[in-house]
Amino acid sequence: MKEFKVTPIRNGTVIDHISVGMALKVLRIVGVKDDVTSTVSVLMHVPSKKAVWKDIVKIEDRELDPKELDKIALISPNATINIIRDYNVAEKFVVEVPKVIKGIMKCPNPGCITNKDEPVETEFVVESKKPITLRCVYCDRMATEIAENLR
Amino acid sequence: MSAGFKGMDVVSIRDFSREQIEHVLKVADKMVPIAKGEERSVLLEGYVLGSLFFEPSTRTRLSFDVAMTRLGGRVLGFDQPTGASVAKGETLADTVRMVDAYCDVIALRHPQDGAARLAAHFADKPIINAGDGAGQHPTQTMLDLFTIRKEKKDMEGINVVLVGDLKYGRTVHSLSEALAMFGAQLTFVAPPSLQIPKEQLKQVDSMGQKPKMNSSLQDVVADADVLYVTRIQKERFPDPSEYQKVAGTYRIDLDLLKNVKRDMIIMHPLPRVGEIAPEVDRTPHAKYFEQAFNGVPVRMAILGLVLGGLK
Numbered sequence A: 001m002k003e004f005k006v007t008p009i010r011n012g013t014v015i016d017h018i019s020v021g022m023a024l025k026v027l028r029i030v031g032v033k034d035d036v037t038s039t040v041s042v043l044m045h046v047p048s049k050k051a052v053w054k055d056i057v058k059i060e061d062r063e064l065d066p067k068e069l070d071k072i073a074l075i076s077p078n079a080t081i082n083i084i085r086d087y088n089v090a091e092k093f094v095v096e097v098p099k100v101i102k103g104i105m106k107c108p109n110p111g112c113i114t115n116k117d118e119p120v121e122t123e124f125v126v127e128s129k130k131p132i133t134l135r136c137v138y139c140d141r142m143a144t145e146i147a148e149n150l151r
Numbered sequence B: 001m002s003a004g005f006k007g008m009d010v011v012s013i014r015d016f017s018r019e020q021i022e023h024v025l026k027v028a029d030k031m032v033p034i035a036k037g038e039e040r041s042v043l044l045e046g047y048v049l050g051s052l053f054f055e056p057s058t059r060t061r062l063s064f065d066v067a068m069t070r071l072g073g074r075v076l077g078f079d080q081p082t083g084a085s086v087a088k089g090e091t092l093a094d095t096v097r098m099v100d101a102y103c104d105v106i107a108l109r110h111p112q113d114g115a116a117r118l119a120a121h122f123a124d125k126p127i128i129n130a131g132d133g134a135g136q137h138p139t140q141t142m143l144d145l146f147t148i149r150k151e152k153k154d155m156e157g158i159n160v161v162l163v164g165d166l167k168y169g170r171t172v173h174s175l176s177e178a179l180a181m182f183g184a185q186l187t188f189v190a191p192p193s194l195q196i197p198k199e200q201l202k203q204v205d206s207m208g209q210k211p212k213m214n215s216s217l218q219d220v221v222a223d224a225d226v227l228y229v230t231r232i233q234k235e236r237f238p239d240p241s242e243y244q245k246v247a248g249t250y251r252i253d254l255d256l257l258k259n260v261k262r263d264m265i266i267m268h269p270l271p272r273v274g275e276i277a278p279e280v281d282r283t284p285h286a287k288y289f290e291q292a293f294n295g296v297p298v299r300m301a302i303l304g305l306v307l308g309g310l311k
């Protein structure tokens, strides 16, 4: 028997196995603000079989685009995306850390040319996935503080 | 392989394989008589170098100018951004796109890290990084390698002692990686607050030779084949008396040179501010003026290779 702490959704997306503490950042990534028009539930600090604790975000009537998925992967590499159709999990996949990250994060190096008003997207190469370490293609500096620098 | 140089950007020394660096050094060697003015060349006649110096740097700028001119080419550009459209708030991207249309190759010095990579993104013509912020300065690394190779023939196994500001010094990081790639044994000498960053040390370590660290120059100088000295900047020290103490400890003078190898060479990217006593200039160890001259043949080689005039 299924036990739900929140109302089930008919259609939408469940972002499960979010690294504990990252739910609010996930909300920011998917653009949930005060003026939200569909049901969004947020579960924080939920017991997890895979990790001890996790966060979950459920959004009604919404699927995520590739940029959003990339950002979620960066702050929570084990998150699973469950696409719900007619109350059932129709699709499930684990987010994937891309090899190259374009435009979704600013360079943490204040001296980097990409932090000036230049008409260019930031670009990072993923040097390591555990822990996630990115190298700025422009200034060559390593970045590990991902969440703070997402835009 | 050498055909691959034409049109290439020279942004970071990491973009070059060992073979490619060796090729540049070999070509640079052939440029020496032209660099000295003993031979004339029209190799790059009709070519124009755009020389964009957003930050003053007499030595680097002049040696690019001379290199291009000695090969029969011409130079246009600026040596500081005031007066240029940049001062009016133009983006680097726009300046580069404009100059790209006027020139065949661009040398860029800029205070921001990563500026050269950005320029390369917007320019069709080759970009040569002449130093960007705390980032890379690949032609300096090449001329340092050229100098060491010239004096020591083989770089495999030689002892290179790098002393001074190893934390912020931009030339030291790329040079130490390149030296490690060529099999040199490195020793980093600096006060703890200016020692080589961990990440950089790991990088060098991963290239083969286990680097050493020391805070005393006296302890290691006797074994050195090359002593590479860099400037220690006053601004790095909150307390001026602390600066005086540190600067004094690492000063190279005749006294320090008493027990060194006879053929040990001393290098410095210049300008120096008291790190090397003038009395040292007269010793056979002093190679920093040759090193500065070597910037010319090395930059000639790079200009010739990326423009396709040299193979």
Ligand SMILES: Nc1ncnc2c1ncn2[C@@H]1O[C@H](COP(=O)(O)OP(=O)(O)OP(=O)(O)O)[C@@H](O)[C@H]1O
Pocket: A007, A008, A009, A010, A014, A016, A056, A058, A080, A082, A084, A087, A088, A089, A092
């Ligand atoms: N209709 C729905 N409304 C809201 N949440 C749902 C709905 N269906 C499933 N979920 C949630 O989506 C997530 C994935 O559901 P699933 O049934 O695949 O669970 P699971 O087998 O535990 O998956 P996993 O192995 O990924 O943890 C769970 O957190 C579940 O609570």
Ligand SMILES: [Mg+2]
Pocket: none
């Ligand atoms: Mg589950």
Ligand SMILES: [Zn+2]
Pocket: A107, A108, A109, A112, A113, A114, A136, A137, A138, A139, A140, A141, B114
């Ligand atoms: Zn950067």
